[in-house]
Amino acid sequence: MANRIARAGGALVLVSALALSACSTGAGTDGGTDAAGACTPSDGPVTLDFTTWLPGMEDAAAIWNEKNPDIQVKVQTGPNGLGGTYKNFFNQIEAGNAPDLGQIEYDALPNFRVQDGVVNIADCAGVMDAQDQFIDWTWSQVTFGEDDAVYAVPQDTGPEALFYRADLFEKAGIAIPTTWDEYAEAAKQIREEGGYITNFSQSDINAFAGLVWQADGQWFKNDGEAWDVTLDSPESIMVADYWQGLLDDDLVATLPAWTDEWNNGYNSGEVWSWVSAVWGANSITSGAPDTAGNWAVAPMPQWNEGDSAAGNWGGSSTAVLKGSEHPYEAAQFALWLNTDPEALASMNKTANIYPATKTGGDLPAFSEGLDFFGGQNIYDVFAAAGAEVNPDFTWGPTMTQVYTDVADGFSGAISGSGTLTDALTDGQQKTIDAMKAAAIAVNE
Amino acid sequence: MSATKTAAKKHHGPRESLFSRSGAMLVMAICTFYFLVPIWWLFVAATKDRSDFTTSAPLWFADFNLFENIGNLATYRDGLFFRWMLNSILYAGAGAAVATLFATMMGYALAKYDFRGRETLFNVVLGGVLVPATALALPLFLVFSQVGATNTFWSVFLPSIVSPFGVYLARIYATSSVPDELVEAARIDGSGEVRTFFTVATRLMTPAMVTIFLFQFVTIWNNFFLPLIMLRDEKLFPVTLGLYIWNSQVNQIPEIRAYVIIGALLSIIPLIIAFLSLQRFWRSGLGTGALK
Numbered sequence: 037m038a039n040r041i042a043r044a045g046g047a048l049v050l051v052s053a054l055a056l057s058a059c060s061t062g063a064g065t066d067g068g069t070d071a072a073g074a075c076t077p078s079d080g081p082v083t084l085d086f087t088t089w090l091p092g093m094e095d096a097a098a099i100w101n102e103k104n105p106d107i108q109v110k111v112q113t114g115p116n117g118l119g120g121t122y123k124n125f126f127n128q129i130e131a132g133n134a135p136d137l138g139q140i141e142y143d144a145l146p147n148f149r150v151q152d153g154v155v156n157i158a159d160c161a162g163v164m165d166a167q168d169q170f171i172d173w174t175w176s177q178v179t180f181g182e183d184d185a186v187y188a189v190p191q192d193t194g195p196e197a198l199f200y201r202a203d204l205f206e207k208a209g210i211a212i213p214t215t216w217d218e219y220a221e222a223a224k225q226i227r228e229e230g231g232y233i234t235n236f237s238q239s240d241i242n243a244f245a246g247l248v249w250q251a252d253g254q255w256f257k258n259d260g261e262a263w264d265v266t267l268d269s270p271e272s273i274m275v276a277d278y279w280q281g282l283l284d285d286d287l288v289a290t291l292p293a294w295t296d297e298w299n300n301g302y303n304s305g306e307v308w309s310w311v312s313a314v315w316g317a318n319s320i321t322s323g324a325p326d327t328a329g330n331w332a333v334a335p336m337p338q339w340n341e342g343d344s345a346a347g348n349w350g351g352s353s354t355a356v357l358k359g360s361e362h363p364y365e366a367a368q369f370a371l372w373l374n375t376d377p378e379a380l381a382s383m384n385k386t387a388n389i390y391p392a393t394k395t396g397g398d399l400p401a402f403s404e405g406l407d408f409f410g411g412q413n414i415y416d417v418f419a420a421a422g423a424e425v426n427p428d429f430t431w432g433p434t435m436t437q438v439y440t441d442v443a444d445g446f447s448g449a450i451s452g453s454g455t456l457t458d459a460l461t462d463g464q465q466k467t468i469d470a471m472k473a474a475a476i477a478v479n480e
Numbered sequence: 481m482s483a484t485k486t487a488a489k490k491h492h493g494p495r496e497s498l499f500s501r502s503g504a505m506l507v508m509a510i511c512t513f514y515f516l517v518p519i520w521w522l523f524v525a526a527t528k529d530r531s532d533f534t535t536s537a538p539l540w541f542a543d544f545n546l547f548e549n550i551g552n553l554a555t556y557r558d559g560l561f562f563r564w565m566l567n568s569i570l571y572a573g574a575g576a577a578v579a580t581l582f583a584t585m586m587g588y589a590l591a592k593y594d595f596r597g598r599e600t601l602f603n604v605v606l607g608g609v610l611v612p613a614t615a616l617a618l619p620l621f622l623v624f625s626q627v628g629a630t631n632t633f634w635s636v637f638l639p640s641i642v643s644p645f646g647v648y649l650a651r652i653y654a655t656s657s658v659p660d661e662l663v664e665a666a667r668i669d670g671s672g673e674v675r676t677f678f679t680v681a682t683r684l685m686t687p688a689m690v691t692i693f694l695f696q697f698v699t700i701w702n703n704f705f706l707p708l709i710m711l712r713d714e715k716l717f718p719v720t721l722g723l724y725i726w727n728s729q730v731n732q733i734p735e736i737r738a739y740v741i742i743g744a745l746l747s748i749i750p751l752i753i754a755f756l757s758l759q760r761f762w763r764s765g766l767g768t769g770a771l772k
Binding site for chain 1: 531725
């Protein structure tokens, strides 16, 4: 009896081995990337699944489907990445039924790379040539500095600038700060007026990372063998100390971000400015409707006078997920989606995305002044900022854990136990532990 | 004051003091308030337009825009929200009906038939009550993806028709409320087992069945994790998942927030209807289960 089971098991293994080899030879000839890295078109019509959380992506896909009857794209929707879609991607990759294409934010991409969840599409026609079309730093986000490797096509970016209440600053006779020193000075004056210069969010650790990014700081570095973790790099600590100083002197509000309280803080004029990404314009417009016309946008304050460094907050890419049977077609769609003016205009209309291409700022939607910002064309400021973002900033492979751990420390600092700097040094150790636990090589 | 006190004593016996009574009432009032305030907030928020939402008092009305808001929701993305409502009603209604039938049949069989392994089987089912649905979602996903059935109606429906708690309740109830003599009499009269179950047992077990149905209906309606893992196609979403996804898009499209709020209000209406219409049966069912 036992013998029979063993034999049946052996037969099963043999059959699946055959099936596997059949699959891989098949992939080599009629599409798919084989070991040599070729990326060739499939025979016959193809249907691709694309999972995203951008509202209205079907509209962009419809434009493509119209033009490419042989490569149809079906859009599937999920919650935003950290809200469940990444977890689902990993489950699906493990189960072997991941969608062909998926939306992945830059900060999550290293995690997919480390877990071998995304396909290297460098050999797919046109991918390498597209490099020049994208803002330099977005291209580094999808290649990780590896030669002959592209793990996704950049989609959108979040270059940062300073949103401020032009009317309040003018009435109080406070100059718009161009350096962080001036910003701290302005914070004191605004406090005397009864307001707060800005709100410091305990939960948006990637907003804080944007500030570190602007200061030329690094949190992670991969030398091809192992990761350096530098949450406590000098630049990072400098930024933390700066904000800790403002917190200690009660010069910034500490409303929980993205809540009604927070909206109300801006709507009532209690909070006067916000260093945020280009998409922050929507948040302000919808959260503070009573202040329409009174806002303006200026470049971020600088650490050194005369500099023009900008940070970045957010941004996504379109990746071909492991297990896709049609990486060639998937790569073609990903390229088209993120470079074609019609596609970019569609995504901008339905989801307010700000494209990662160098010419993305030329979309008609970005050419007009906005009434909410007193008629200013704010996108000029953001386009200039996009070009000033340090291209070398690298995200780590365990960002979800980093965000949670550091946010715990930040909320402690805001309620008076510990400091932001403590949060970073604790986060440093926890991150190293988490990476080791996940068997990811770390330099110490 | 003392007059009321003596009056209270006269009516309710000597052991119940006014103090403990009003204490209990106070606790109840606080609890009621605590549970109703969020629903009140939701209702008030759903009547506001976007600009009033941030500017006016959170617990009182500004301009009454409830019907405009519902109208906007109905047209947003071709009425996708109402499709989700229908999906939820289908998943929860049909799922709970089938689950009730299965649970009642099994509970009845466990109560009325003596067979080997009966207690073991019952204990296994009881064990099933203790396993949280979220812990099963991922293994279910792997199983369904083996047979290529993820992202289908069945991937959410099939797991919903299993109710170990229903089996437990049905067995307890059948033991106490379906007399063996009656089953015997039916057999002597020539009724087959299936016919006996449907014509005799189900009549007697109606309160338990309503209870199981209601419990399962609420469980499926609120089940969020399983659809989150299984479904990609937004036309298949139940309303809980759909609203969650919209809520996660608020940063991109701020106006969705209004739809999430009005949608959340509308999504609790079927639950309220189910509770109010089945409450009578439900209470008698629970009571019987507890007493016997």
